[in-house]
Amino acid sequence: MMNSLIHFSDLAHTILNQETRYQANKKIIQDIFKNPSVAFKDTIQFRLTVIDSYYSTQMSKRLYGIEDIANELVKYSDAVLKLEIDNFLQNPTKGIIKELFHKTYGFDKDGKNAKKAISLLSKYFYFLSECKFPIYDTLGKVSYKLLKDNKYITSKALTDDNYFELMITLNQTSTIKDFEKLDNLLWLLGKIKEGSFSILMDKSKYETIVKQVDFSKAVKSQEKDKAIRRYIQYNYKKSNSFSPMEKEFLEFAFTLNELQ
Numbered sequence: 001m002m003n004s005l006i007h008f009s010d011l012a013h014t015i016l017n018q019e020t021r022y023q024a025n026k027k028i029i030q031d032i033f034k035n036p037s038v039a040f041k042d043t044i045q046f047r048l049t050v051i052d053s054y055y056s057t058q059m060s061k062r063l064y065g066i067e068d069i070a071n072e073l074v075k076y077s078d079a080v081l082k083l084e085i086d087n088f089l090q091n092p093t094k095g096i097i098k099e100l101f102h103k104t105y106g107f108d109k110d111g112k113n114a115k116k117a118i119s120l121l122s123k124y125f126y127f128l129s130e131c132k133f134p135i136y137d138t139l140g141k142v143s144y145k146l147l148k149d150n151k152y153i154t155s156k157a158l159t160d161d162n163y164f165e166l167m168i169t170l171n172q173t174s175t176i177k178d179f180e181k182l183d184n185l186l187w188l189l190g191k192i193k194e195g196s197f198s199i200l201m202d203k204s205k206y207e208t209i210v211k212q213v214d215f216s217k218a219v220k221s222q223e224k225d226k227a228i229r230r231y232i233q234y235n236y237k238k239s240n241s242f243s244p245m246e247k248e249f250l251e252f253a254f255t256l257n258e259l260q
Contacts, residue, residue, distance in 0.1 A: 004252075005152055005174040005185065011249045012184035021199045025054045033127050045070040048124060055137070057120040065106025069117055072100060078128060085129045092164040097125065118160070131180035134167040139190030144170075146189055146256045192253040195229030209241055 016022045032047050048066045052059045059065045076084070076096065088097035100121055104114035122136040134140075144158050144166070152174040158166055171182050191200060198206050213231040218224040236242050236250045 005147075005150060006176055008249060008252050009174075009176045009178070009181040009185040011245055011252075012188040013181045015246055015249060016184050016188060016200070019202055021202070025199075029054060029127055041070055041074045044073045047127070048073075048120060051123050051127070052120055055119075055123055057117075057123070057137075059106070059117055059120045062106035062115065063109065065117065068105035069121065072103060072105075073124070081125070081128060085125050085133055088164075089133070089168060092168060126179070126183070131183075134164055134171070134179050135183045135187075136163055139194075140167070140183070140186045142193055143186035143189040146193065188249065189253055189256070192229065192250065195225030195227070197228055197232065205241055209239075 017026075029047075029050055032043075032050055045066060048069055049060065051057070052066065059069070073081070081096075084096040087095050092098065101116065101118050103116070105117045107114045118136050122133065125133040126135050141158060141163070144153065147153050152170060154166060154169065156162065156166065167182070171177060171179060174182075176182050176185075188200070191197065197209070201209075209232065210228060212235075213227050215224055215227055218227040232239075232250070233254050236247055242250065
């Protein structure tokens with residue numbers, strides 16, 4: 001068979017960019033990176049706020065967090081940051097992007113516990129570069145681990161320190177060579193593992209599926225997610241709710257060891 005990671009990254013890209021909430025949300029974010037209509041700092045803060053809202057990076061819960069990030073990013077024009085993004089992809093161990101990842105932003109109510117903002121910043125750079133930057137988040141970590149038996153995954157454990165290095169390497173060695181498709185692959189796998197399907201389909205399709213799920217033993221939100229995943233895992237092959245390509249991707253996902 002052809003390189004499976006290329007094949008399933010293509011599938012994930014096609015699935016997510018159909019009529020899904022993911023695609024709609026993504027377009028909203030992409031639009032605010034075009035033609036800024038207000039002061040540059042306000043534009044940056046607005047971009048960060050919208051990304052934080054759609055991706056739930058929790059930065060808005062950190063006092064002054066988004067303002068602190070905007071104060072750092074406003075030091076560089078979009079054009080300069082794009083050049084720095086290119087430099088980072090060549091060498092993720094130094095440069096302005098690396099420095100921004102290592103700074104801390106905001107704090108809690110007693111003025112303590114300033115934290116890094118790698119997740120939100122990586123998504124900002126992803127959209128600024130027109131989807132040519134690896135996204136850092138929990139789903140990426142989870143899915144990288146799910147793919148551990150794939151020949152393109154290094155035996156080196158994925159950590160916060162080497163995350164971008166290993167993602168850049170995977171993008172090249174798998175010959176996907178497209179950070180948008182790589183992110184789609186990892187993101188979709190992670191969502192399936194979580195049992196979080198609402199963003200992958202429209203309201204009508206979601207309602208059709210969950211009406212058939214037995215939630216009698218599911219009280220907490222995570223238990224309900226698991227019930228949905230379990231139902232889909234055992235019924236997707238005979239369901240009319242999924243297209244052939246969706247069924248193919250689900251089969252790939254459910255055969256990964258930790259999804260059993």
